[in-house]
Amino acid sequence: MTDVAAYALVEKDGGFVPTTIERRPVGAHDVEIRIAFVGICHSDIHTAREEWGSVEYPLVPGHEIAGIIESVGSAVTTHQPGDRVGVGCMVNSCRVCENCLAGEEQYCAEGNVGTYGAVDVDGTITRGGYASHVVVDEHFAVSIPDGIGLDVAAPLLCAGITMFSPLSHWGAGPGRRVAIVGLGGLGHIGVKIAAAMGADVTILTRSDAKRSDAERLGAHHFHATGDPSVLKGLRNTYDLIINTVSGEIDTDRYLSLLRLNGTMVNVGVSPLGYRARFGSLATNRRSLAGSGIGGIRQTQEMLDFCAAHGIGAEIETIPASMIDEAYDRVVASDVRYRFVIDAATI
Numbered sequence: 001m002t003d004v005a006a007y008a009l010v011e012k013d014g015g016f017v018p019t020t021i022e023r024r025p026v027g028a029h030d031v032e033i034r035i036a037f038v039g040i041c042h043s044d045i046h047t048a049r050e051e052w053g054s055v056e057y058p059l060v061p062g063h064e065i066a067g068i069i070e071s072v073g074s075a076v077t078t079h080q081p082g083d084r085v086g087v088g089c090m091v092n093s094c095r096v097c098e099n100c101l102a103g104e105e106q107y108c109a110e111g112n113v114g115t116y117g118a119v120d121v122d123g124t125i126t127r128g129g130y131a132s133h134v135v136v137d138e139h140f141a142v143s144i145p146d147g148i149g150l151d152v153a154a155p156l157l158c159a160g161i162t163m164f165s166p167l168s169h170w171g172a173g174p175g176r177r178v179a180i181v182g183l184g185g186l187g188h189i190g191v192k193i194a195a196a197m198g199a200d201v202t203i204l205t206r207s208d209a210k211r212s213d214a215e216r217l218g219a220h221h222f223h224a225t226g227d228p229s230v231l232k233g234l235r236n237t238y239d240l241i242i243n244t245v246s247g248e249i250d251t252d253r254y255l256s257l258l259r260l261n262g263t264m265v266n267v268g269v270s271p272l273g274y275r276a277r278f279g280s281l282a283t284n285r286r287s288l289a290g291s292g293i294g295g296i297r298q299t300q301e302m303l304d305f306c307a308a309h310g311i312g313a314e315i316e317t318i319p320a321s322m323i324d325e326a327y328d329r330v331v332a333s334d335v336r337y338r339f340v341i342d343a344a345t346i
Contacts, residue, residue, distance in 0.1 A: 005346050006131035007320045008058040009048050016323040018346070021060060021127050023135045028075040031138050033085060035343040038129035039064030039155040039313070042185060042246065045327050046269075047117060055117060062129030063089040063115035066144060066154040067343070076138045084144040086303070088157035089293050091115050091126060091136045103297040130320065132346050142300045145307035152312025155185065155338040156303060158293065159313065163190035163242065164302040165294035166265045167197060170240050174198040179238045179257065180219075183210045185330075186244040186267060188314055188337040191217045193302075196309040202238070204231075204254075213336065217314075231257065236284065244268045255280040255288065263287040313338045319345035 003020045010017060026032050044061035046052045065087040069079050079085060092113035093105040100108050113120050116128030128134075144153045163186055172178050178199040180190045187203070194201045195218030202221040203214040214222045223230050234257050241254055246268040255264055255276055262284060266274055276288050294302065306312065314337040318326055326339040 002133075004131055004133045006060050006127065007323060007346055008060045008130070010058045012048075012050050012055070012057070016130070016320070018320070019058065021131060023127075023133060024122075024124070026071055026073050026135055028073040029137050029139075030073045030135050031069050031076060031079050031085070031141050032071045032133060032135050033065070033067040033087065033141065034070045034133055035065055035067040035129055035131060035346075037066045037151045037154040037317070038062040038341050038343055039158065039315075040323070040326055040330065040339040040341065041155075041158050042330055043158075043269075045330060048327070056125060059117055060127040060130050061116050062131070062341075063087070064154045064157045064159070064340075065115070065129035065134060066150040066157070067134075069141070070133070072138070078138050079141060079143070084146070084150060085141040086144050086153060086157045087115060087129065087134060087136055087141055088161060088299055089115055091140045092121055095139070103295045105295045106293045129343075130323070130341065130346065132343060139296060142296060142303060144303060147307035147310070148303070148312050151317060151340055151342075152315055153303070153306075154340050155189065155313035155315065156306055157299070159186050159189050159338065160193070160306060160311075161294040161299045161302050162186055162267050162292070163244075164193050164305070165298060166242055166267060166289075166291040167194050167199075167240075168298070168301075169291070170263055170265065172197045172199040172240060176200065176239045177237060177259070178202070179204050179241045180244065181205070181241060181249070181254065182244040182268065183214055183337075184244065184333065185313075185335075185338045188213070188217055189311070190242055190244065191219050192309075192311045193306070195219070196305070196311060238262055241265070242267060249274070251276045251288065252280040255286050256283075258284055258286045260284045261286075263289055265289045265291050267291055313340075315340045317342055321345065
């Protein structure tokens, strides 16, 4: 085992503190990554504050990891020291089930192993990217093209693939009308990707505060939904709606915006779940769906796509000492649009 510097939450109501954690020795198929930047995802906050269930502390979050490979195991064939790589939301899976063999490791029949707070195949608890180094199997490290800075690439490892996967699966592209609900950490990247795919893109959010941002990011249309009459005027308009908000949402109102065979995909996690009347779905043969992250193959596809189109996250870079402040600001929606920790400060 190797001790590395990290920032950990040692108890639910405490703050993040500098510490050391153990990383496993570099195995034959492992790569050791010196972390350069790690994004702060809202799911880090939900997890750290036990809003999604009990947590084993100390907790080291972070699954938007970008860095440089320092060493590789004797059997590694996909990477070499000096390579720019990223690690996202998972670091292992069974790799033999139907879904894994299809390149959909995120839907592993045995359950994928999360980058932090999960039990790995060797029985250890995974520790995430709020650290100086991480050791992962080469299969779960993806290449970051030279066309993207490591800092703006880090959030793509979660937020980017979370948006790219449903946009790709449900066919966003020329001739398709796509609406994205919410312009935050997920939504702002989704706008860039959907526009680059050639779709006609609309942002639906509560107020006019981010209208200019939406237009700058590539949205063709913007509607403030705080006025109930706005959604009424948009009925039967969209082929695809991606809902990124994690709060309560009136599902039926948004389903009414879908055209024939349209789909509403939820990537945000509402504490109340999503309920829809049969009539809302039967009208226009609409669908209500959910989507997680993408598999490793699709995550690489996403990074290559973003590099080709000059897409990165809009970020505010912070030292590790500001993690607690950043968490509070994320909850208050006081960030445009993603905090990224400079791992050199850990």
